[in-house]
Amino acid sequence: xxxxxxxxxPAESAETAAPDAPCxxxxxxARPRGRPRSAAVERAILDATLRLIADEGSVGxxxxxxxxxxxxxxxxxxxxxxPNKEALVIAAVEAAEHPIPELPxxxxxxxxxxxxxxxxxxxVDQRAGGLVSIVLTEVKRHPELWRRYHDVVIxxxxxxxxxxxxxxxxxxxxRDDLPIEVMKDLFSAPLLVRKMxxxxxxxxxxxxxxxxxxxxxxxxxxxHS
Amino acid sequence: xxxxxxxxxPAESAETAAPDAPCxxxxxxARPRGRPRSAAVERAILDATLRLIADEGSVGxxxxxxxxxxxxxxxxxxxxxxPNKEALVIAAVEAAEHPIPELPxxxxxxxxxxxxxxxxxxxVDQRAGGLVSIVLTEVKRHPELWRRYHDVVIxxxxxxxxxxxxxxxxxxxxRDDLPIEVMKDLFSAPLLVRKMxxxxxxxxxxxxxxxxxxxxxxxxxxxHS
Numbered sequence: 001x002x003x004x005x006x007x008x009x010p011a012e013s014a015e016t017a018a019p020d021a022p023c024x025x026x027x028x029x030a031r032p033r034g035r036p037r038s039a040a041v042e043r044a045i046l047d048a049t050l051r052l053i054a055d056e057g058s059v060g061x062x063x064x065x066x067x068x069x070x071x072x073x074x075x076x077x078x079x080x081x082x083p084n085k086e087a088l089v090i091a092a093v094e095a096a097e098h099p100i101p102e103l104p105x106x107x108x109x110x111x112x113x114x115x116x117x118x119x120x121x122x123x124v125d126q127r128a129g130g131l132v133s134i135v136l137t138e139v140k141r142h143p144e145l146w147r148r149y150h151d152v153v154i155x156x157x158x159x160x161x162x163x164x165x166x167x168x169x170x171x172x173x174x175r176d177d178l179p180i181e182v183m184k185d186l187f188s189a190p191l192l193v194r195k196m197x198x199x200x201x202x203x204x205x206x207x208x209x210x211x212x213x214x215x216x217x218x219x220x221x222x223x224h225s
Numbered sequence: 226x227x228x229x230x231x232x233x234x235p236a237e238s239a240e241t242a243a244p245d246a247p248c249x250x251x252x253x254x255a256r257p258r259g260r261p262r263s264a265a266v267e268r269a270i271l272d273a274t275l276r277l278i279a280d281e282g283s284v285g286x287x288x289x290x291x292x293x294x295x296x297x298x299x300x301x302x303x304x305x306x307x308p309n310k311e312a313l314v315i316a317a318v319e320a321a322e323h324p325i326p327e328l329p330x331x332x333x334x335x336x337x338x339x340x341x342x343x344x345x346x347x348x349v350d351q352r353a354g355g356l357v358s359i360v361l362t363e364v365k366r367h368p369e370l371w372r373r374y375h376d377v378v379i380x381x382x383x384x385x386x387x388x389x390x391x392x393x394x395x396x397x398x399x400r401d402d403l404p405i406e407v408m409k410d411l412f413s414a415p416l417l418v419r420k421m422x423x424x425x426x427x428x429x430x431x432x433x434x435x436x437x438x439x440x441x442x443x444x445x446x447x448x449h450s
Contacts (some may be wrong), residue, residue, distance in 0.1 A: 044331055109444075154422065176443050181425075182415070182434055183443055185264055189414035190407070197379065197417065200406075217442025218398050219334075 025083045047076055048110045049092035050131070052080050059089050059134060090152075093131050097153055098122045108168025109215060112187055115160055116207035119188060120125045124202050161188060174215075186214045269296040270303055274317035275356070284359060286316050315377075318356050322378055324348045325385050333393025334440060336414055340385055340430035344413060348420045349427050382408045386413060400441075411439045 048071035052062055064085055068075045082088040101118045103111040161184050168174035174183070190210050194200050271295035277287055293300045307313040326343045328336040351377055388411045393399035399408070415435050419425050 004262065074351060078367065113310055118443070172445055172447065175443050176228070178434070178438055178443060182431070182438065185415035185418055186411065186432070186438060189418035190410035193410055193414035193417050196421070199376070207406070211412070213407065214439065215444040217440055217443055217444075218400050218411065219440040219442075220397055220405060222397065 001196065019150045028136055041071075041073060041077060042081065045073060045081070045088070045096075046092045046196075047071070049088055053089070053131065053134060054061070059085075062089070065087070068087055086142055090145055090149055091157070094150065094153055096125075098125065100157060103160065103162075103164060105167060108164055108171070108173045109211060111164040111167075112211045112215075113156075113208050115164065116187060116191060116211060119191055119209050120202050120204075123191060157188075158184065187211060238350060266296075266298060266302060266322075267306060270306070270313070271317045271320045272296070274313055274323055278356065278359060280316070280357070284310075287314070289313070297324075311367055311378075314368055315367065316373055319378055321350075323350065323357055325382060328385065328389065330392060333389055333396070333398045334436060336389040337440075338433050339385075339435045340382075340389060340434060341412060341416060344382065344416055345427050345432050348416060382413075383409065412436060438440070 001050075011145055043134050049062070052066055052070060053059055056062065062085060064078050067088065068078055071078075078088065082091060098118060098121055101114050103114060105111060162180050165174060165180050165183050169176045169180075170201060187210065191202060191206065194202055229300055247447055273292050274287070275297060277291055278284055281287065287310060289300055291399060292313065296303075303313065309315060323343060323346055326339050328339055330336065340421060386403050389407050390405050394401045394405075412435065416427060416431065417430075419427055
């Protein structure tokens with residue numbers, strides 16, 4: 001979820017300023033921050049990790065050594081931030097995620113379209129989207145990592161969704177007789193399943209189409225409904 | 226998808242009657258069929274495969290040798306039916322799937338509830354449901370196998386869903402202005418995501434709740450809708 005100049009990894013708080021990289025790549029245009037060099041190193045490591053995962057189509061073949069080489073840093077620089085390959089992979093996946101958009105909070109319908117549009121962007125993005133299946137196939141095999149990925153990446157998005165729905169129920173825009181947990185999946189699950197299970201296209205208008213179909217219902221108006 | 230006494234695997238058609246097993250387990254109560262012994266052997270092999278996968282929680286550690294031992298057959302008996310471990314795993318997963326229920330075809334709503342109830346049964350079933358995550362994490366890494374699993378197991382269920390929706394549109398029960406491919410996922414995706422991504426409970430009444438929510442829509446009636 002971190003942006004280019006805001007890469008505060010988990011290790012950041014536990015270490016002091018870091019002229020510890022044999023080679024610190026320059027980040028042109030990076031805003032000056034508390035530890036610009038450390039942030040740039042972190043960014044280079046995460047980018048290299050993502051690049052290598054994408055090239056291999058797998059986490060299995062990834063090695064800290066290869067990441068160090070690709071990022072132009074020493075292995076110790078990586079291990080100081082992430083204890084092992086798995087932690088590094090999760091951090092890289094988090095960094096590749098598109099941020100959750102600002103939600104105006106005026107209309108549940110409009111906020112839902114915004115949130116699902118962002119989810120779609122994430123899923124179709126070559127980098128973030130390609131990672132989804134890798135995460136599902138490989139990270140899921142490591143319960144601890146999966147829990148972390150779920151808690152951080154997935155749960156953040158779900159909480160934004162719940163918030164929209166709670167507001168919509170409170171404003172009278174949404175029905176109040178359905179559990180939020182059930183309602184939530186009606187909106188987001190179709191996009192996820194399309195990508196993860198069927199790996200089919202996610203056309204640009206799909207988020208809006210799903211939101212309006214779920215809001216309005218798919219029953220034809222008339223004697224049946 | 227095969228039931229206990231109807232296990233016609235892919236190899237069945239390519240081989241002749243089969244007194245080929247060093248040890249053919251007895252299947253008490255099995256109906257007499259064309260090749261009862263062969264079907265019983267196949268059943269025993271698939272059951273042993275599923276048992277071993279469940280025990281290990283993984284396909285990785287599975288070996289044809291272990292399956293042969295557990296099923297009480299020779300390795301050649303297995304290889305005669307399935308060319309490799311992967312093909313055997315797919316056949317076992319197919320065999321563990323609950324069959325698609327008979328759909329009366331009178332009401333799209335009722336058929337949808339029936340189909341989703343069967344999907345839920347499949348997902349909560351210790352054996353079939355436990356395999357879902359194994360399939361997603363391991364079978365997905367083998368594109369050819371995944372395609373086969375998708376085409377056979379998943380596609381069969383999707384086609385049943387499309388059929389219900391087409392009938393519902395034709396009868397005027399469902400809206401005719403939404404693509405069937407979009408409508409379809411609105412019903413089935415929430416159950417799948419709950420199980421596969423979040424691994425949360427699937428209460429008994431959930432299929433009905435989802436079907437009615439999607440049919441009726443989640444927008445509150447009134448000025449907003």
